[in-house]
Amino acid sequence: MIRPTTRGTGTALGGGLLLLAGLLLGYRELFMLGAAGLSAVTLCAAWGLVTPSLLVDRAVVPGRVRRDEPAESVVDVTARGRVGGLLSLHDGVWDADGRPVSEPVTTDVVARPSLAVRVRLELPTARRGVFQVGPLRVGRTDPLGLWSALRPVGRAQQLIVWPNWHAVPASTIGRTAQVDATRDARHTESTTFHTLREYVPGDDLRHVHWRTSARTGTLMVRRHEGSSLARLVLLIDDRAASYADPDSFEEAVEVAASVLVSMTDAGRRLAVVSAADPTRDPATSVSAGLDLLAAARLTGAGASDERIQAQLRLHPMGDALLVVTGGAVALAGPLASRYHSVRTLVLGPEAPSDAAAGVTAAPTAVGIVERLREQR
Numbered sequence: 001m002i003r004p005t006t007r008g009t010g011t012a013l014g015g016g017l018l019l020l021a022g023l024l025l026g027y028r029e030l031f032m033l034g035a036a037g038l039s040a041v042t043l044c045a046a047w048g049l050v051t052p053s054l055l056v057d058r059a060v061v062p063g064r065v066r067r068d069e070p071a072e073s074v075v076d077v078t079a080r081g082r083v084g085g086l087l088s089l090h091d092g093v094w095d096a097d098g099r100p101v102s103e104p105v106t107t108d109v110v111a112r113p114s115l116a117v118r119v120r121l122e123l124p125t126a127r128r129g130v131f132q133v134g135p136l137r138v139g140r141t142d143p144l145g146l147w148s149a150l151r152p153v154g155r156a157q158q159l160i161v162w163p164n165w166h167a168v169p170a171s172t173i174g175r176t177a178q179v180d181a182t183r184d185a186r187h188t189e190s191t192t193f194h195t196l197r198e199y200v201p202g203d204d205l206r207h208v209h210w211r212t213s214a215r216t217g218t219l220m221v222r223r224h225e226g227s228s229l230a231r232l233v234l235l236i237d238d239r240a241a242s243y244a245d246p247d248s249f250e251e252a253v254e255v256a257a258s259v260l261v262s263m264t265d266a267g268r269r270l271a272v273v274s275a276a277d278p279t280r281d282p283a284t285s286v287s288a289g290l291d292l293l294a295a296a297r298l299t300g301a302g303a304s305d306e307r308i309q310a311q312l313r314l315h316p317m318g319d320a321l322l323v324v325t326g327g328a329v330a331l332a333g334p335l336a337s338r339y340h341s342v343r344t345l346v347l348g349p350e351a352p353s354d355a356a357a358g359v360t361a362a363p364t365a366v367g368i369v370e371r372l373r374e375q376r
Contacts, residue, residue: 231318
């Protein structure tokens with residue numbers, strides 16, 4: 001896109017007036033000045049239409065970042081021709097709805113022939129979300145400053161800003177399943193198959209996998225993983241009807257991220273599920289869970305309480321259930337018979353002060369974390 005600058009617009013208007021005045025009044029000098037001004041504007045416009053030959057390489061570093069941590073757009077610019085020039089780089093960030101997150105970040109760079117010049121543009125990370133960075137736009141101005149040309153270069157890239165999180169005591173979230181206790185047949189087994197390994201003297205022969213041993217010619221035994229650390233099902237309620245305002249939902253996402261990171265650091269296994277679509281495959285790693293929370297948005301067409309409860313009852317993904325919501329305290333109640341531990345964290349200005357058993361309520365994420373620490 002090429003457009004006149006303020007100086008170019010003034011030169012064109014002034015040149016036109018001088019040219020007209022010279023013709024009407026018969027002053028050759030005015031006519032020549034006006035003609036010179038309009039000629040300069042025309043020649044500079046033709047100069048702006050010529051696309052510079054550039055090699056531009058841009059990368060978003062890092063591609064995933066915690067909220068308020070630094071992220072940069074690293075750009076390498078090389079002039080392919082024999083002559084370089086002064087360029088301006090413009091990089092914008094847009095949200096999932098295509099709205100600009102902030103004003104485009106800009107900088108000037110002198111492109112050199114056959115020599116890459118690296119510049120770094122700081123990207124906004126004050127909001128969590130999945131953002132589109134670019135495409136990068138390269139601009140240049142003619143030597144007289146009458147026209148400005150701005151053209152896109154390359155493709156857009158993705159920046160994922162994770163929500164912030166706080167340390168949560170692992171002992172306060174989800175009761176562990178007792179390996180030696182009698183458990184309901186509807187629950188998962190106390191030990192689950194993990195992998196196969198070679199037999200070591202002293203291993204229980206009952207764990208020998210005879211079929212694999214016969215095929216490989218090496219005695220192989222099953223390696224099991226105990227469930228004394230129960231898998232926690234973390235349900236983030238992203239339905240608009242559950243929250244008094246969007247700020248309460250942001251606090252809920254921050255709490256969910258705190259639980260996810262803290263429990264993973266403590267060696268607990270988690271499955272993160274969205275209430276808007278409980279049938280979607282859960283996120284079972286910390287990075288996938290944080291990606292899900294970064295992309296979480298309030299929706300007005302989420303699943304009903306009955307559908308969520310049916311999904312979690314018929315297709316259990318763990319032993320303990322934690323619901324993070326803004327007010328639907330009754331959501332987890334009917335699931336108490338299906339999970340060893342059921343707990344609800346309620347966020348928002350209308351959070352109940354006299355919460356029932358299994359419910360922790362506070363207006364903010366920091367308040368929830370403090371209450372969990374006190375309960376430890």
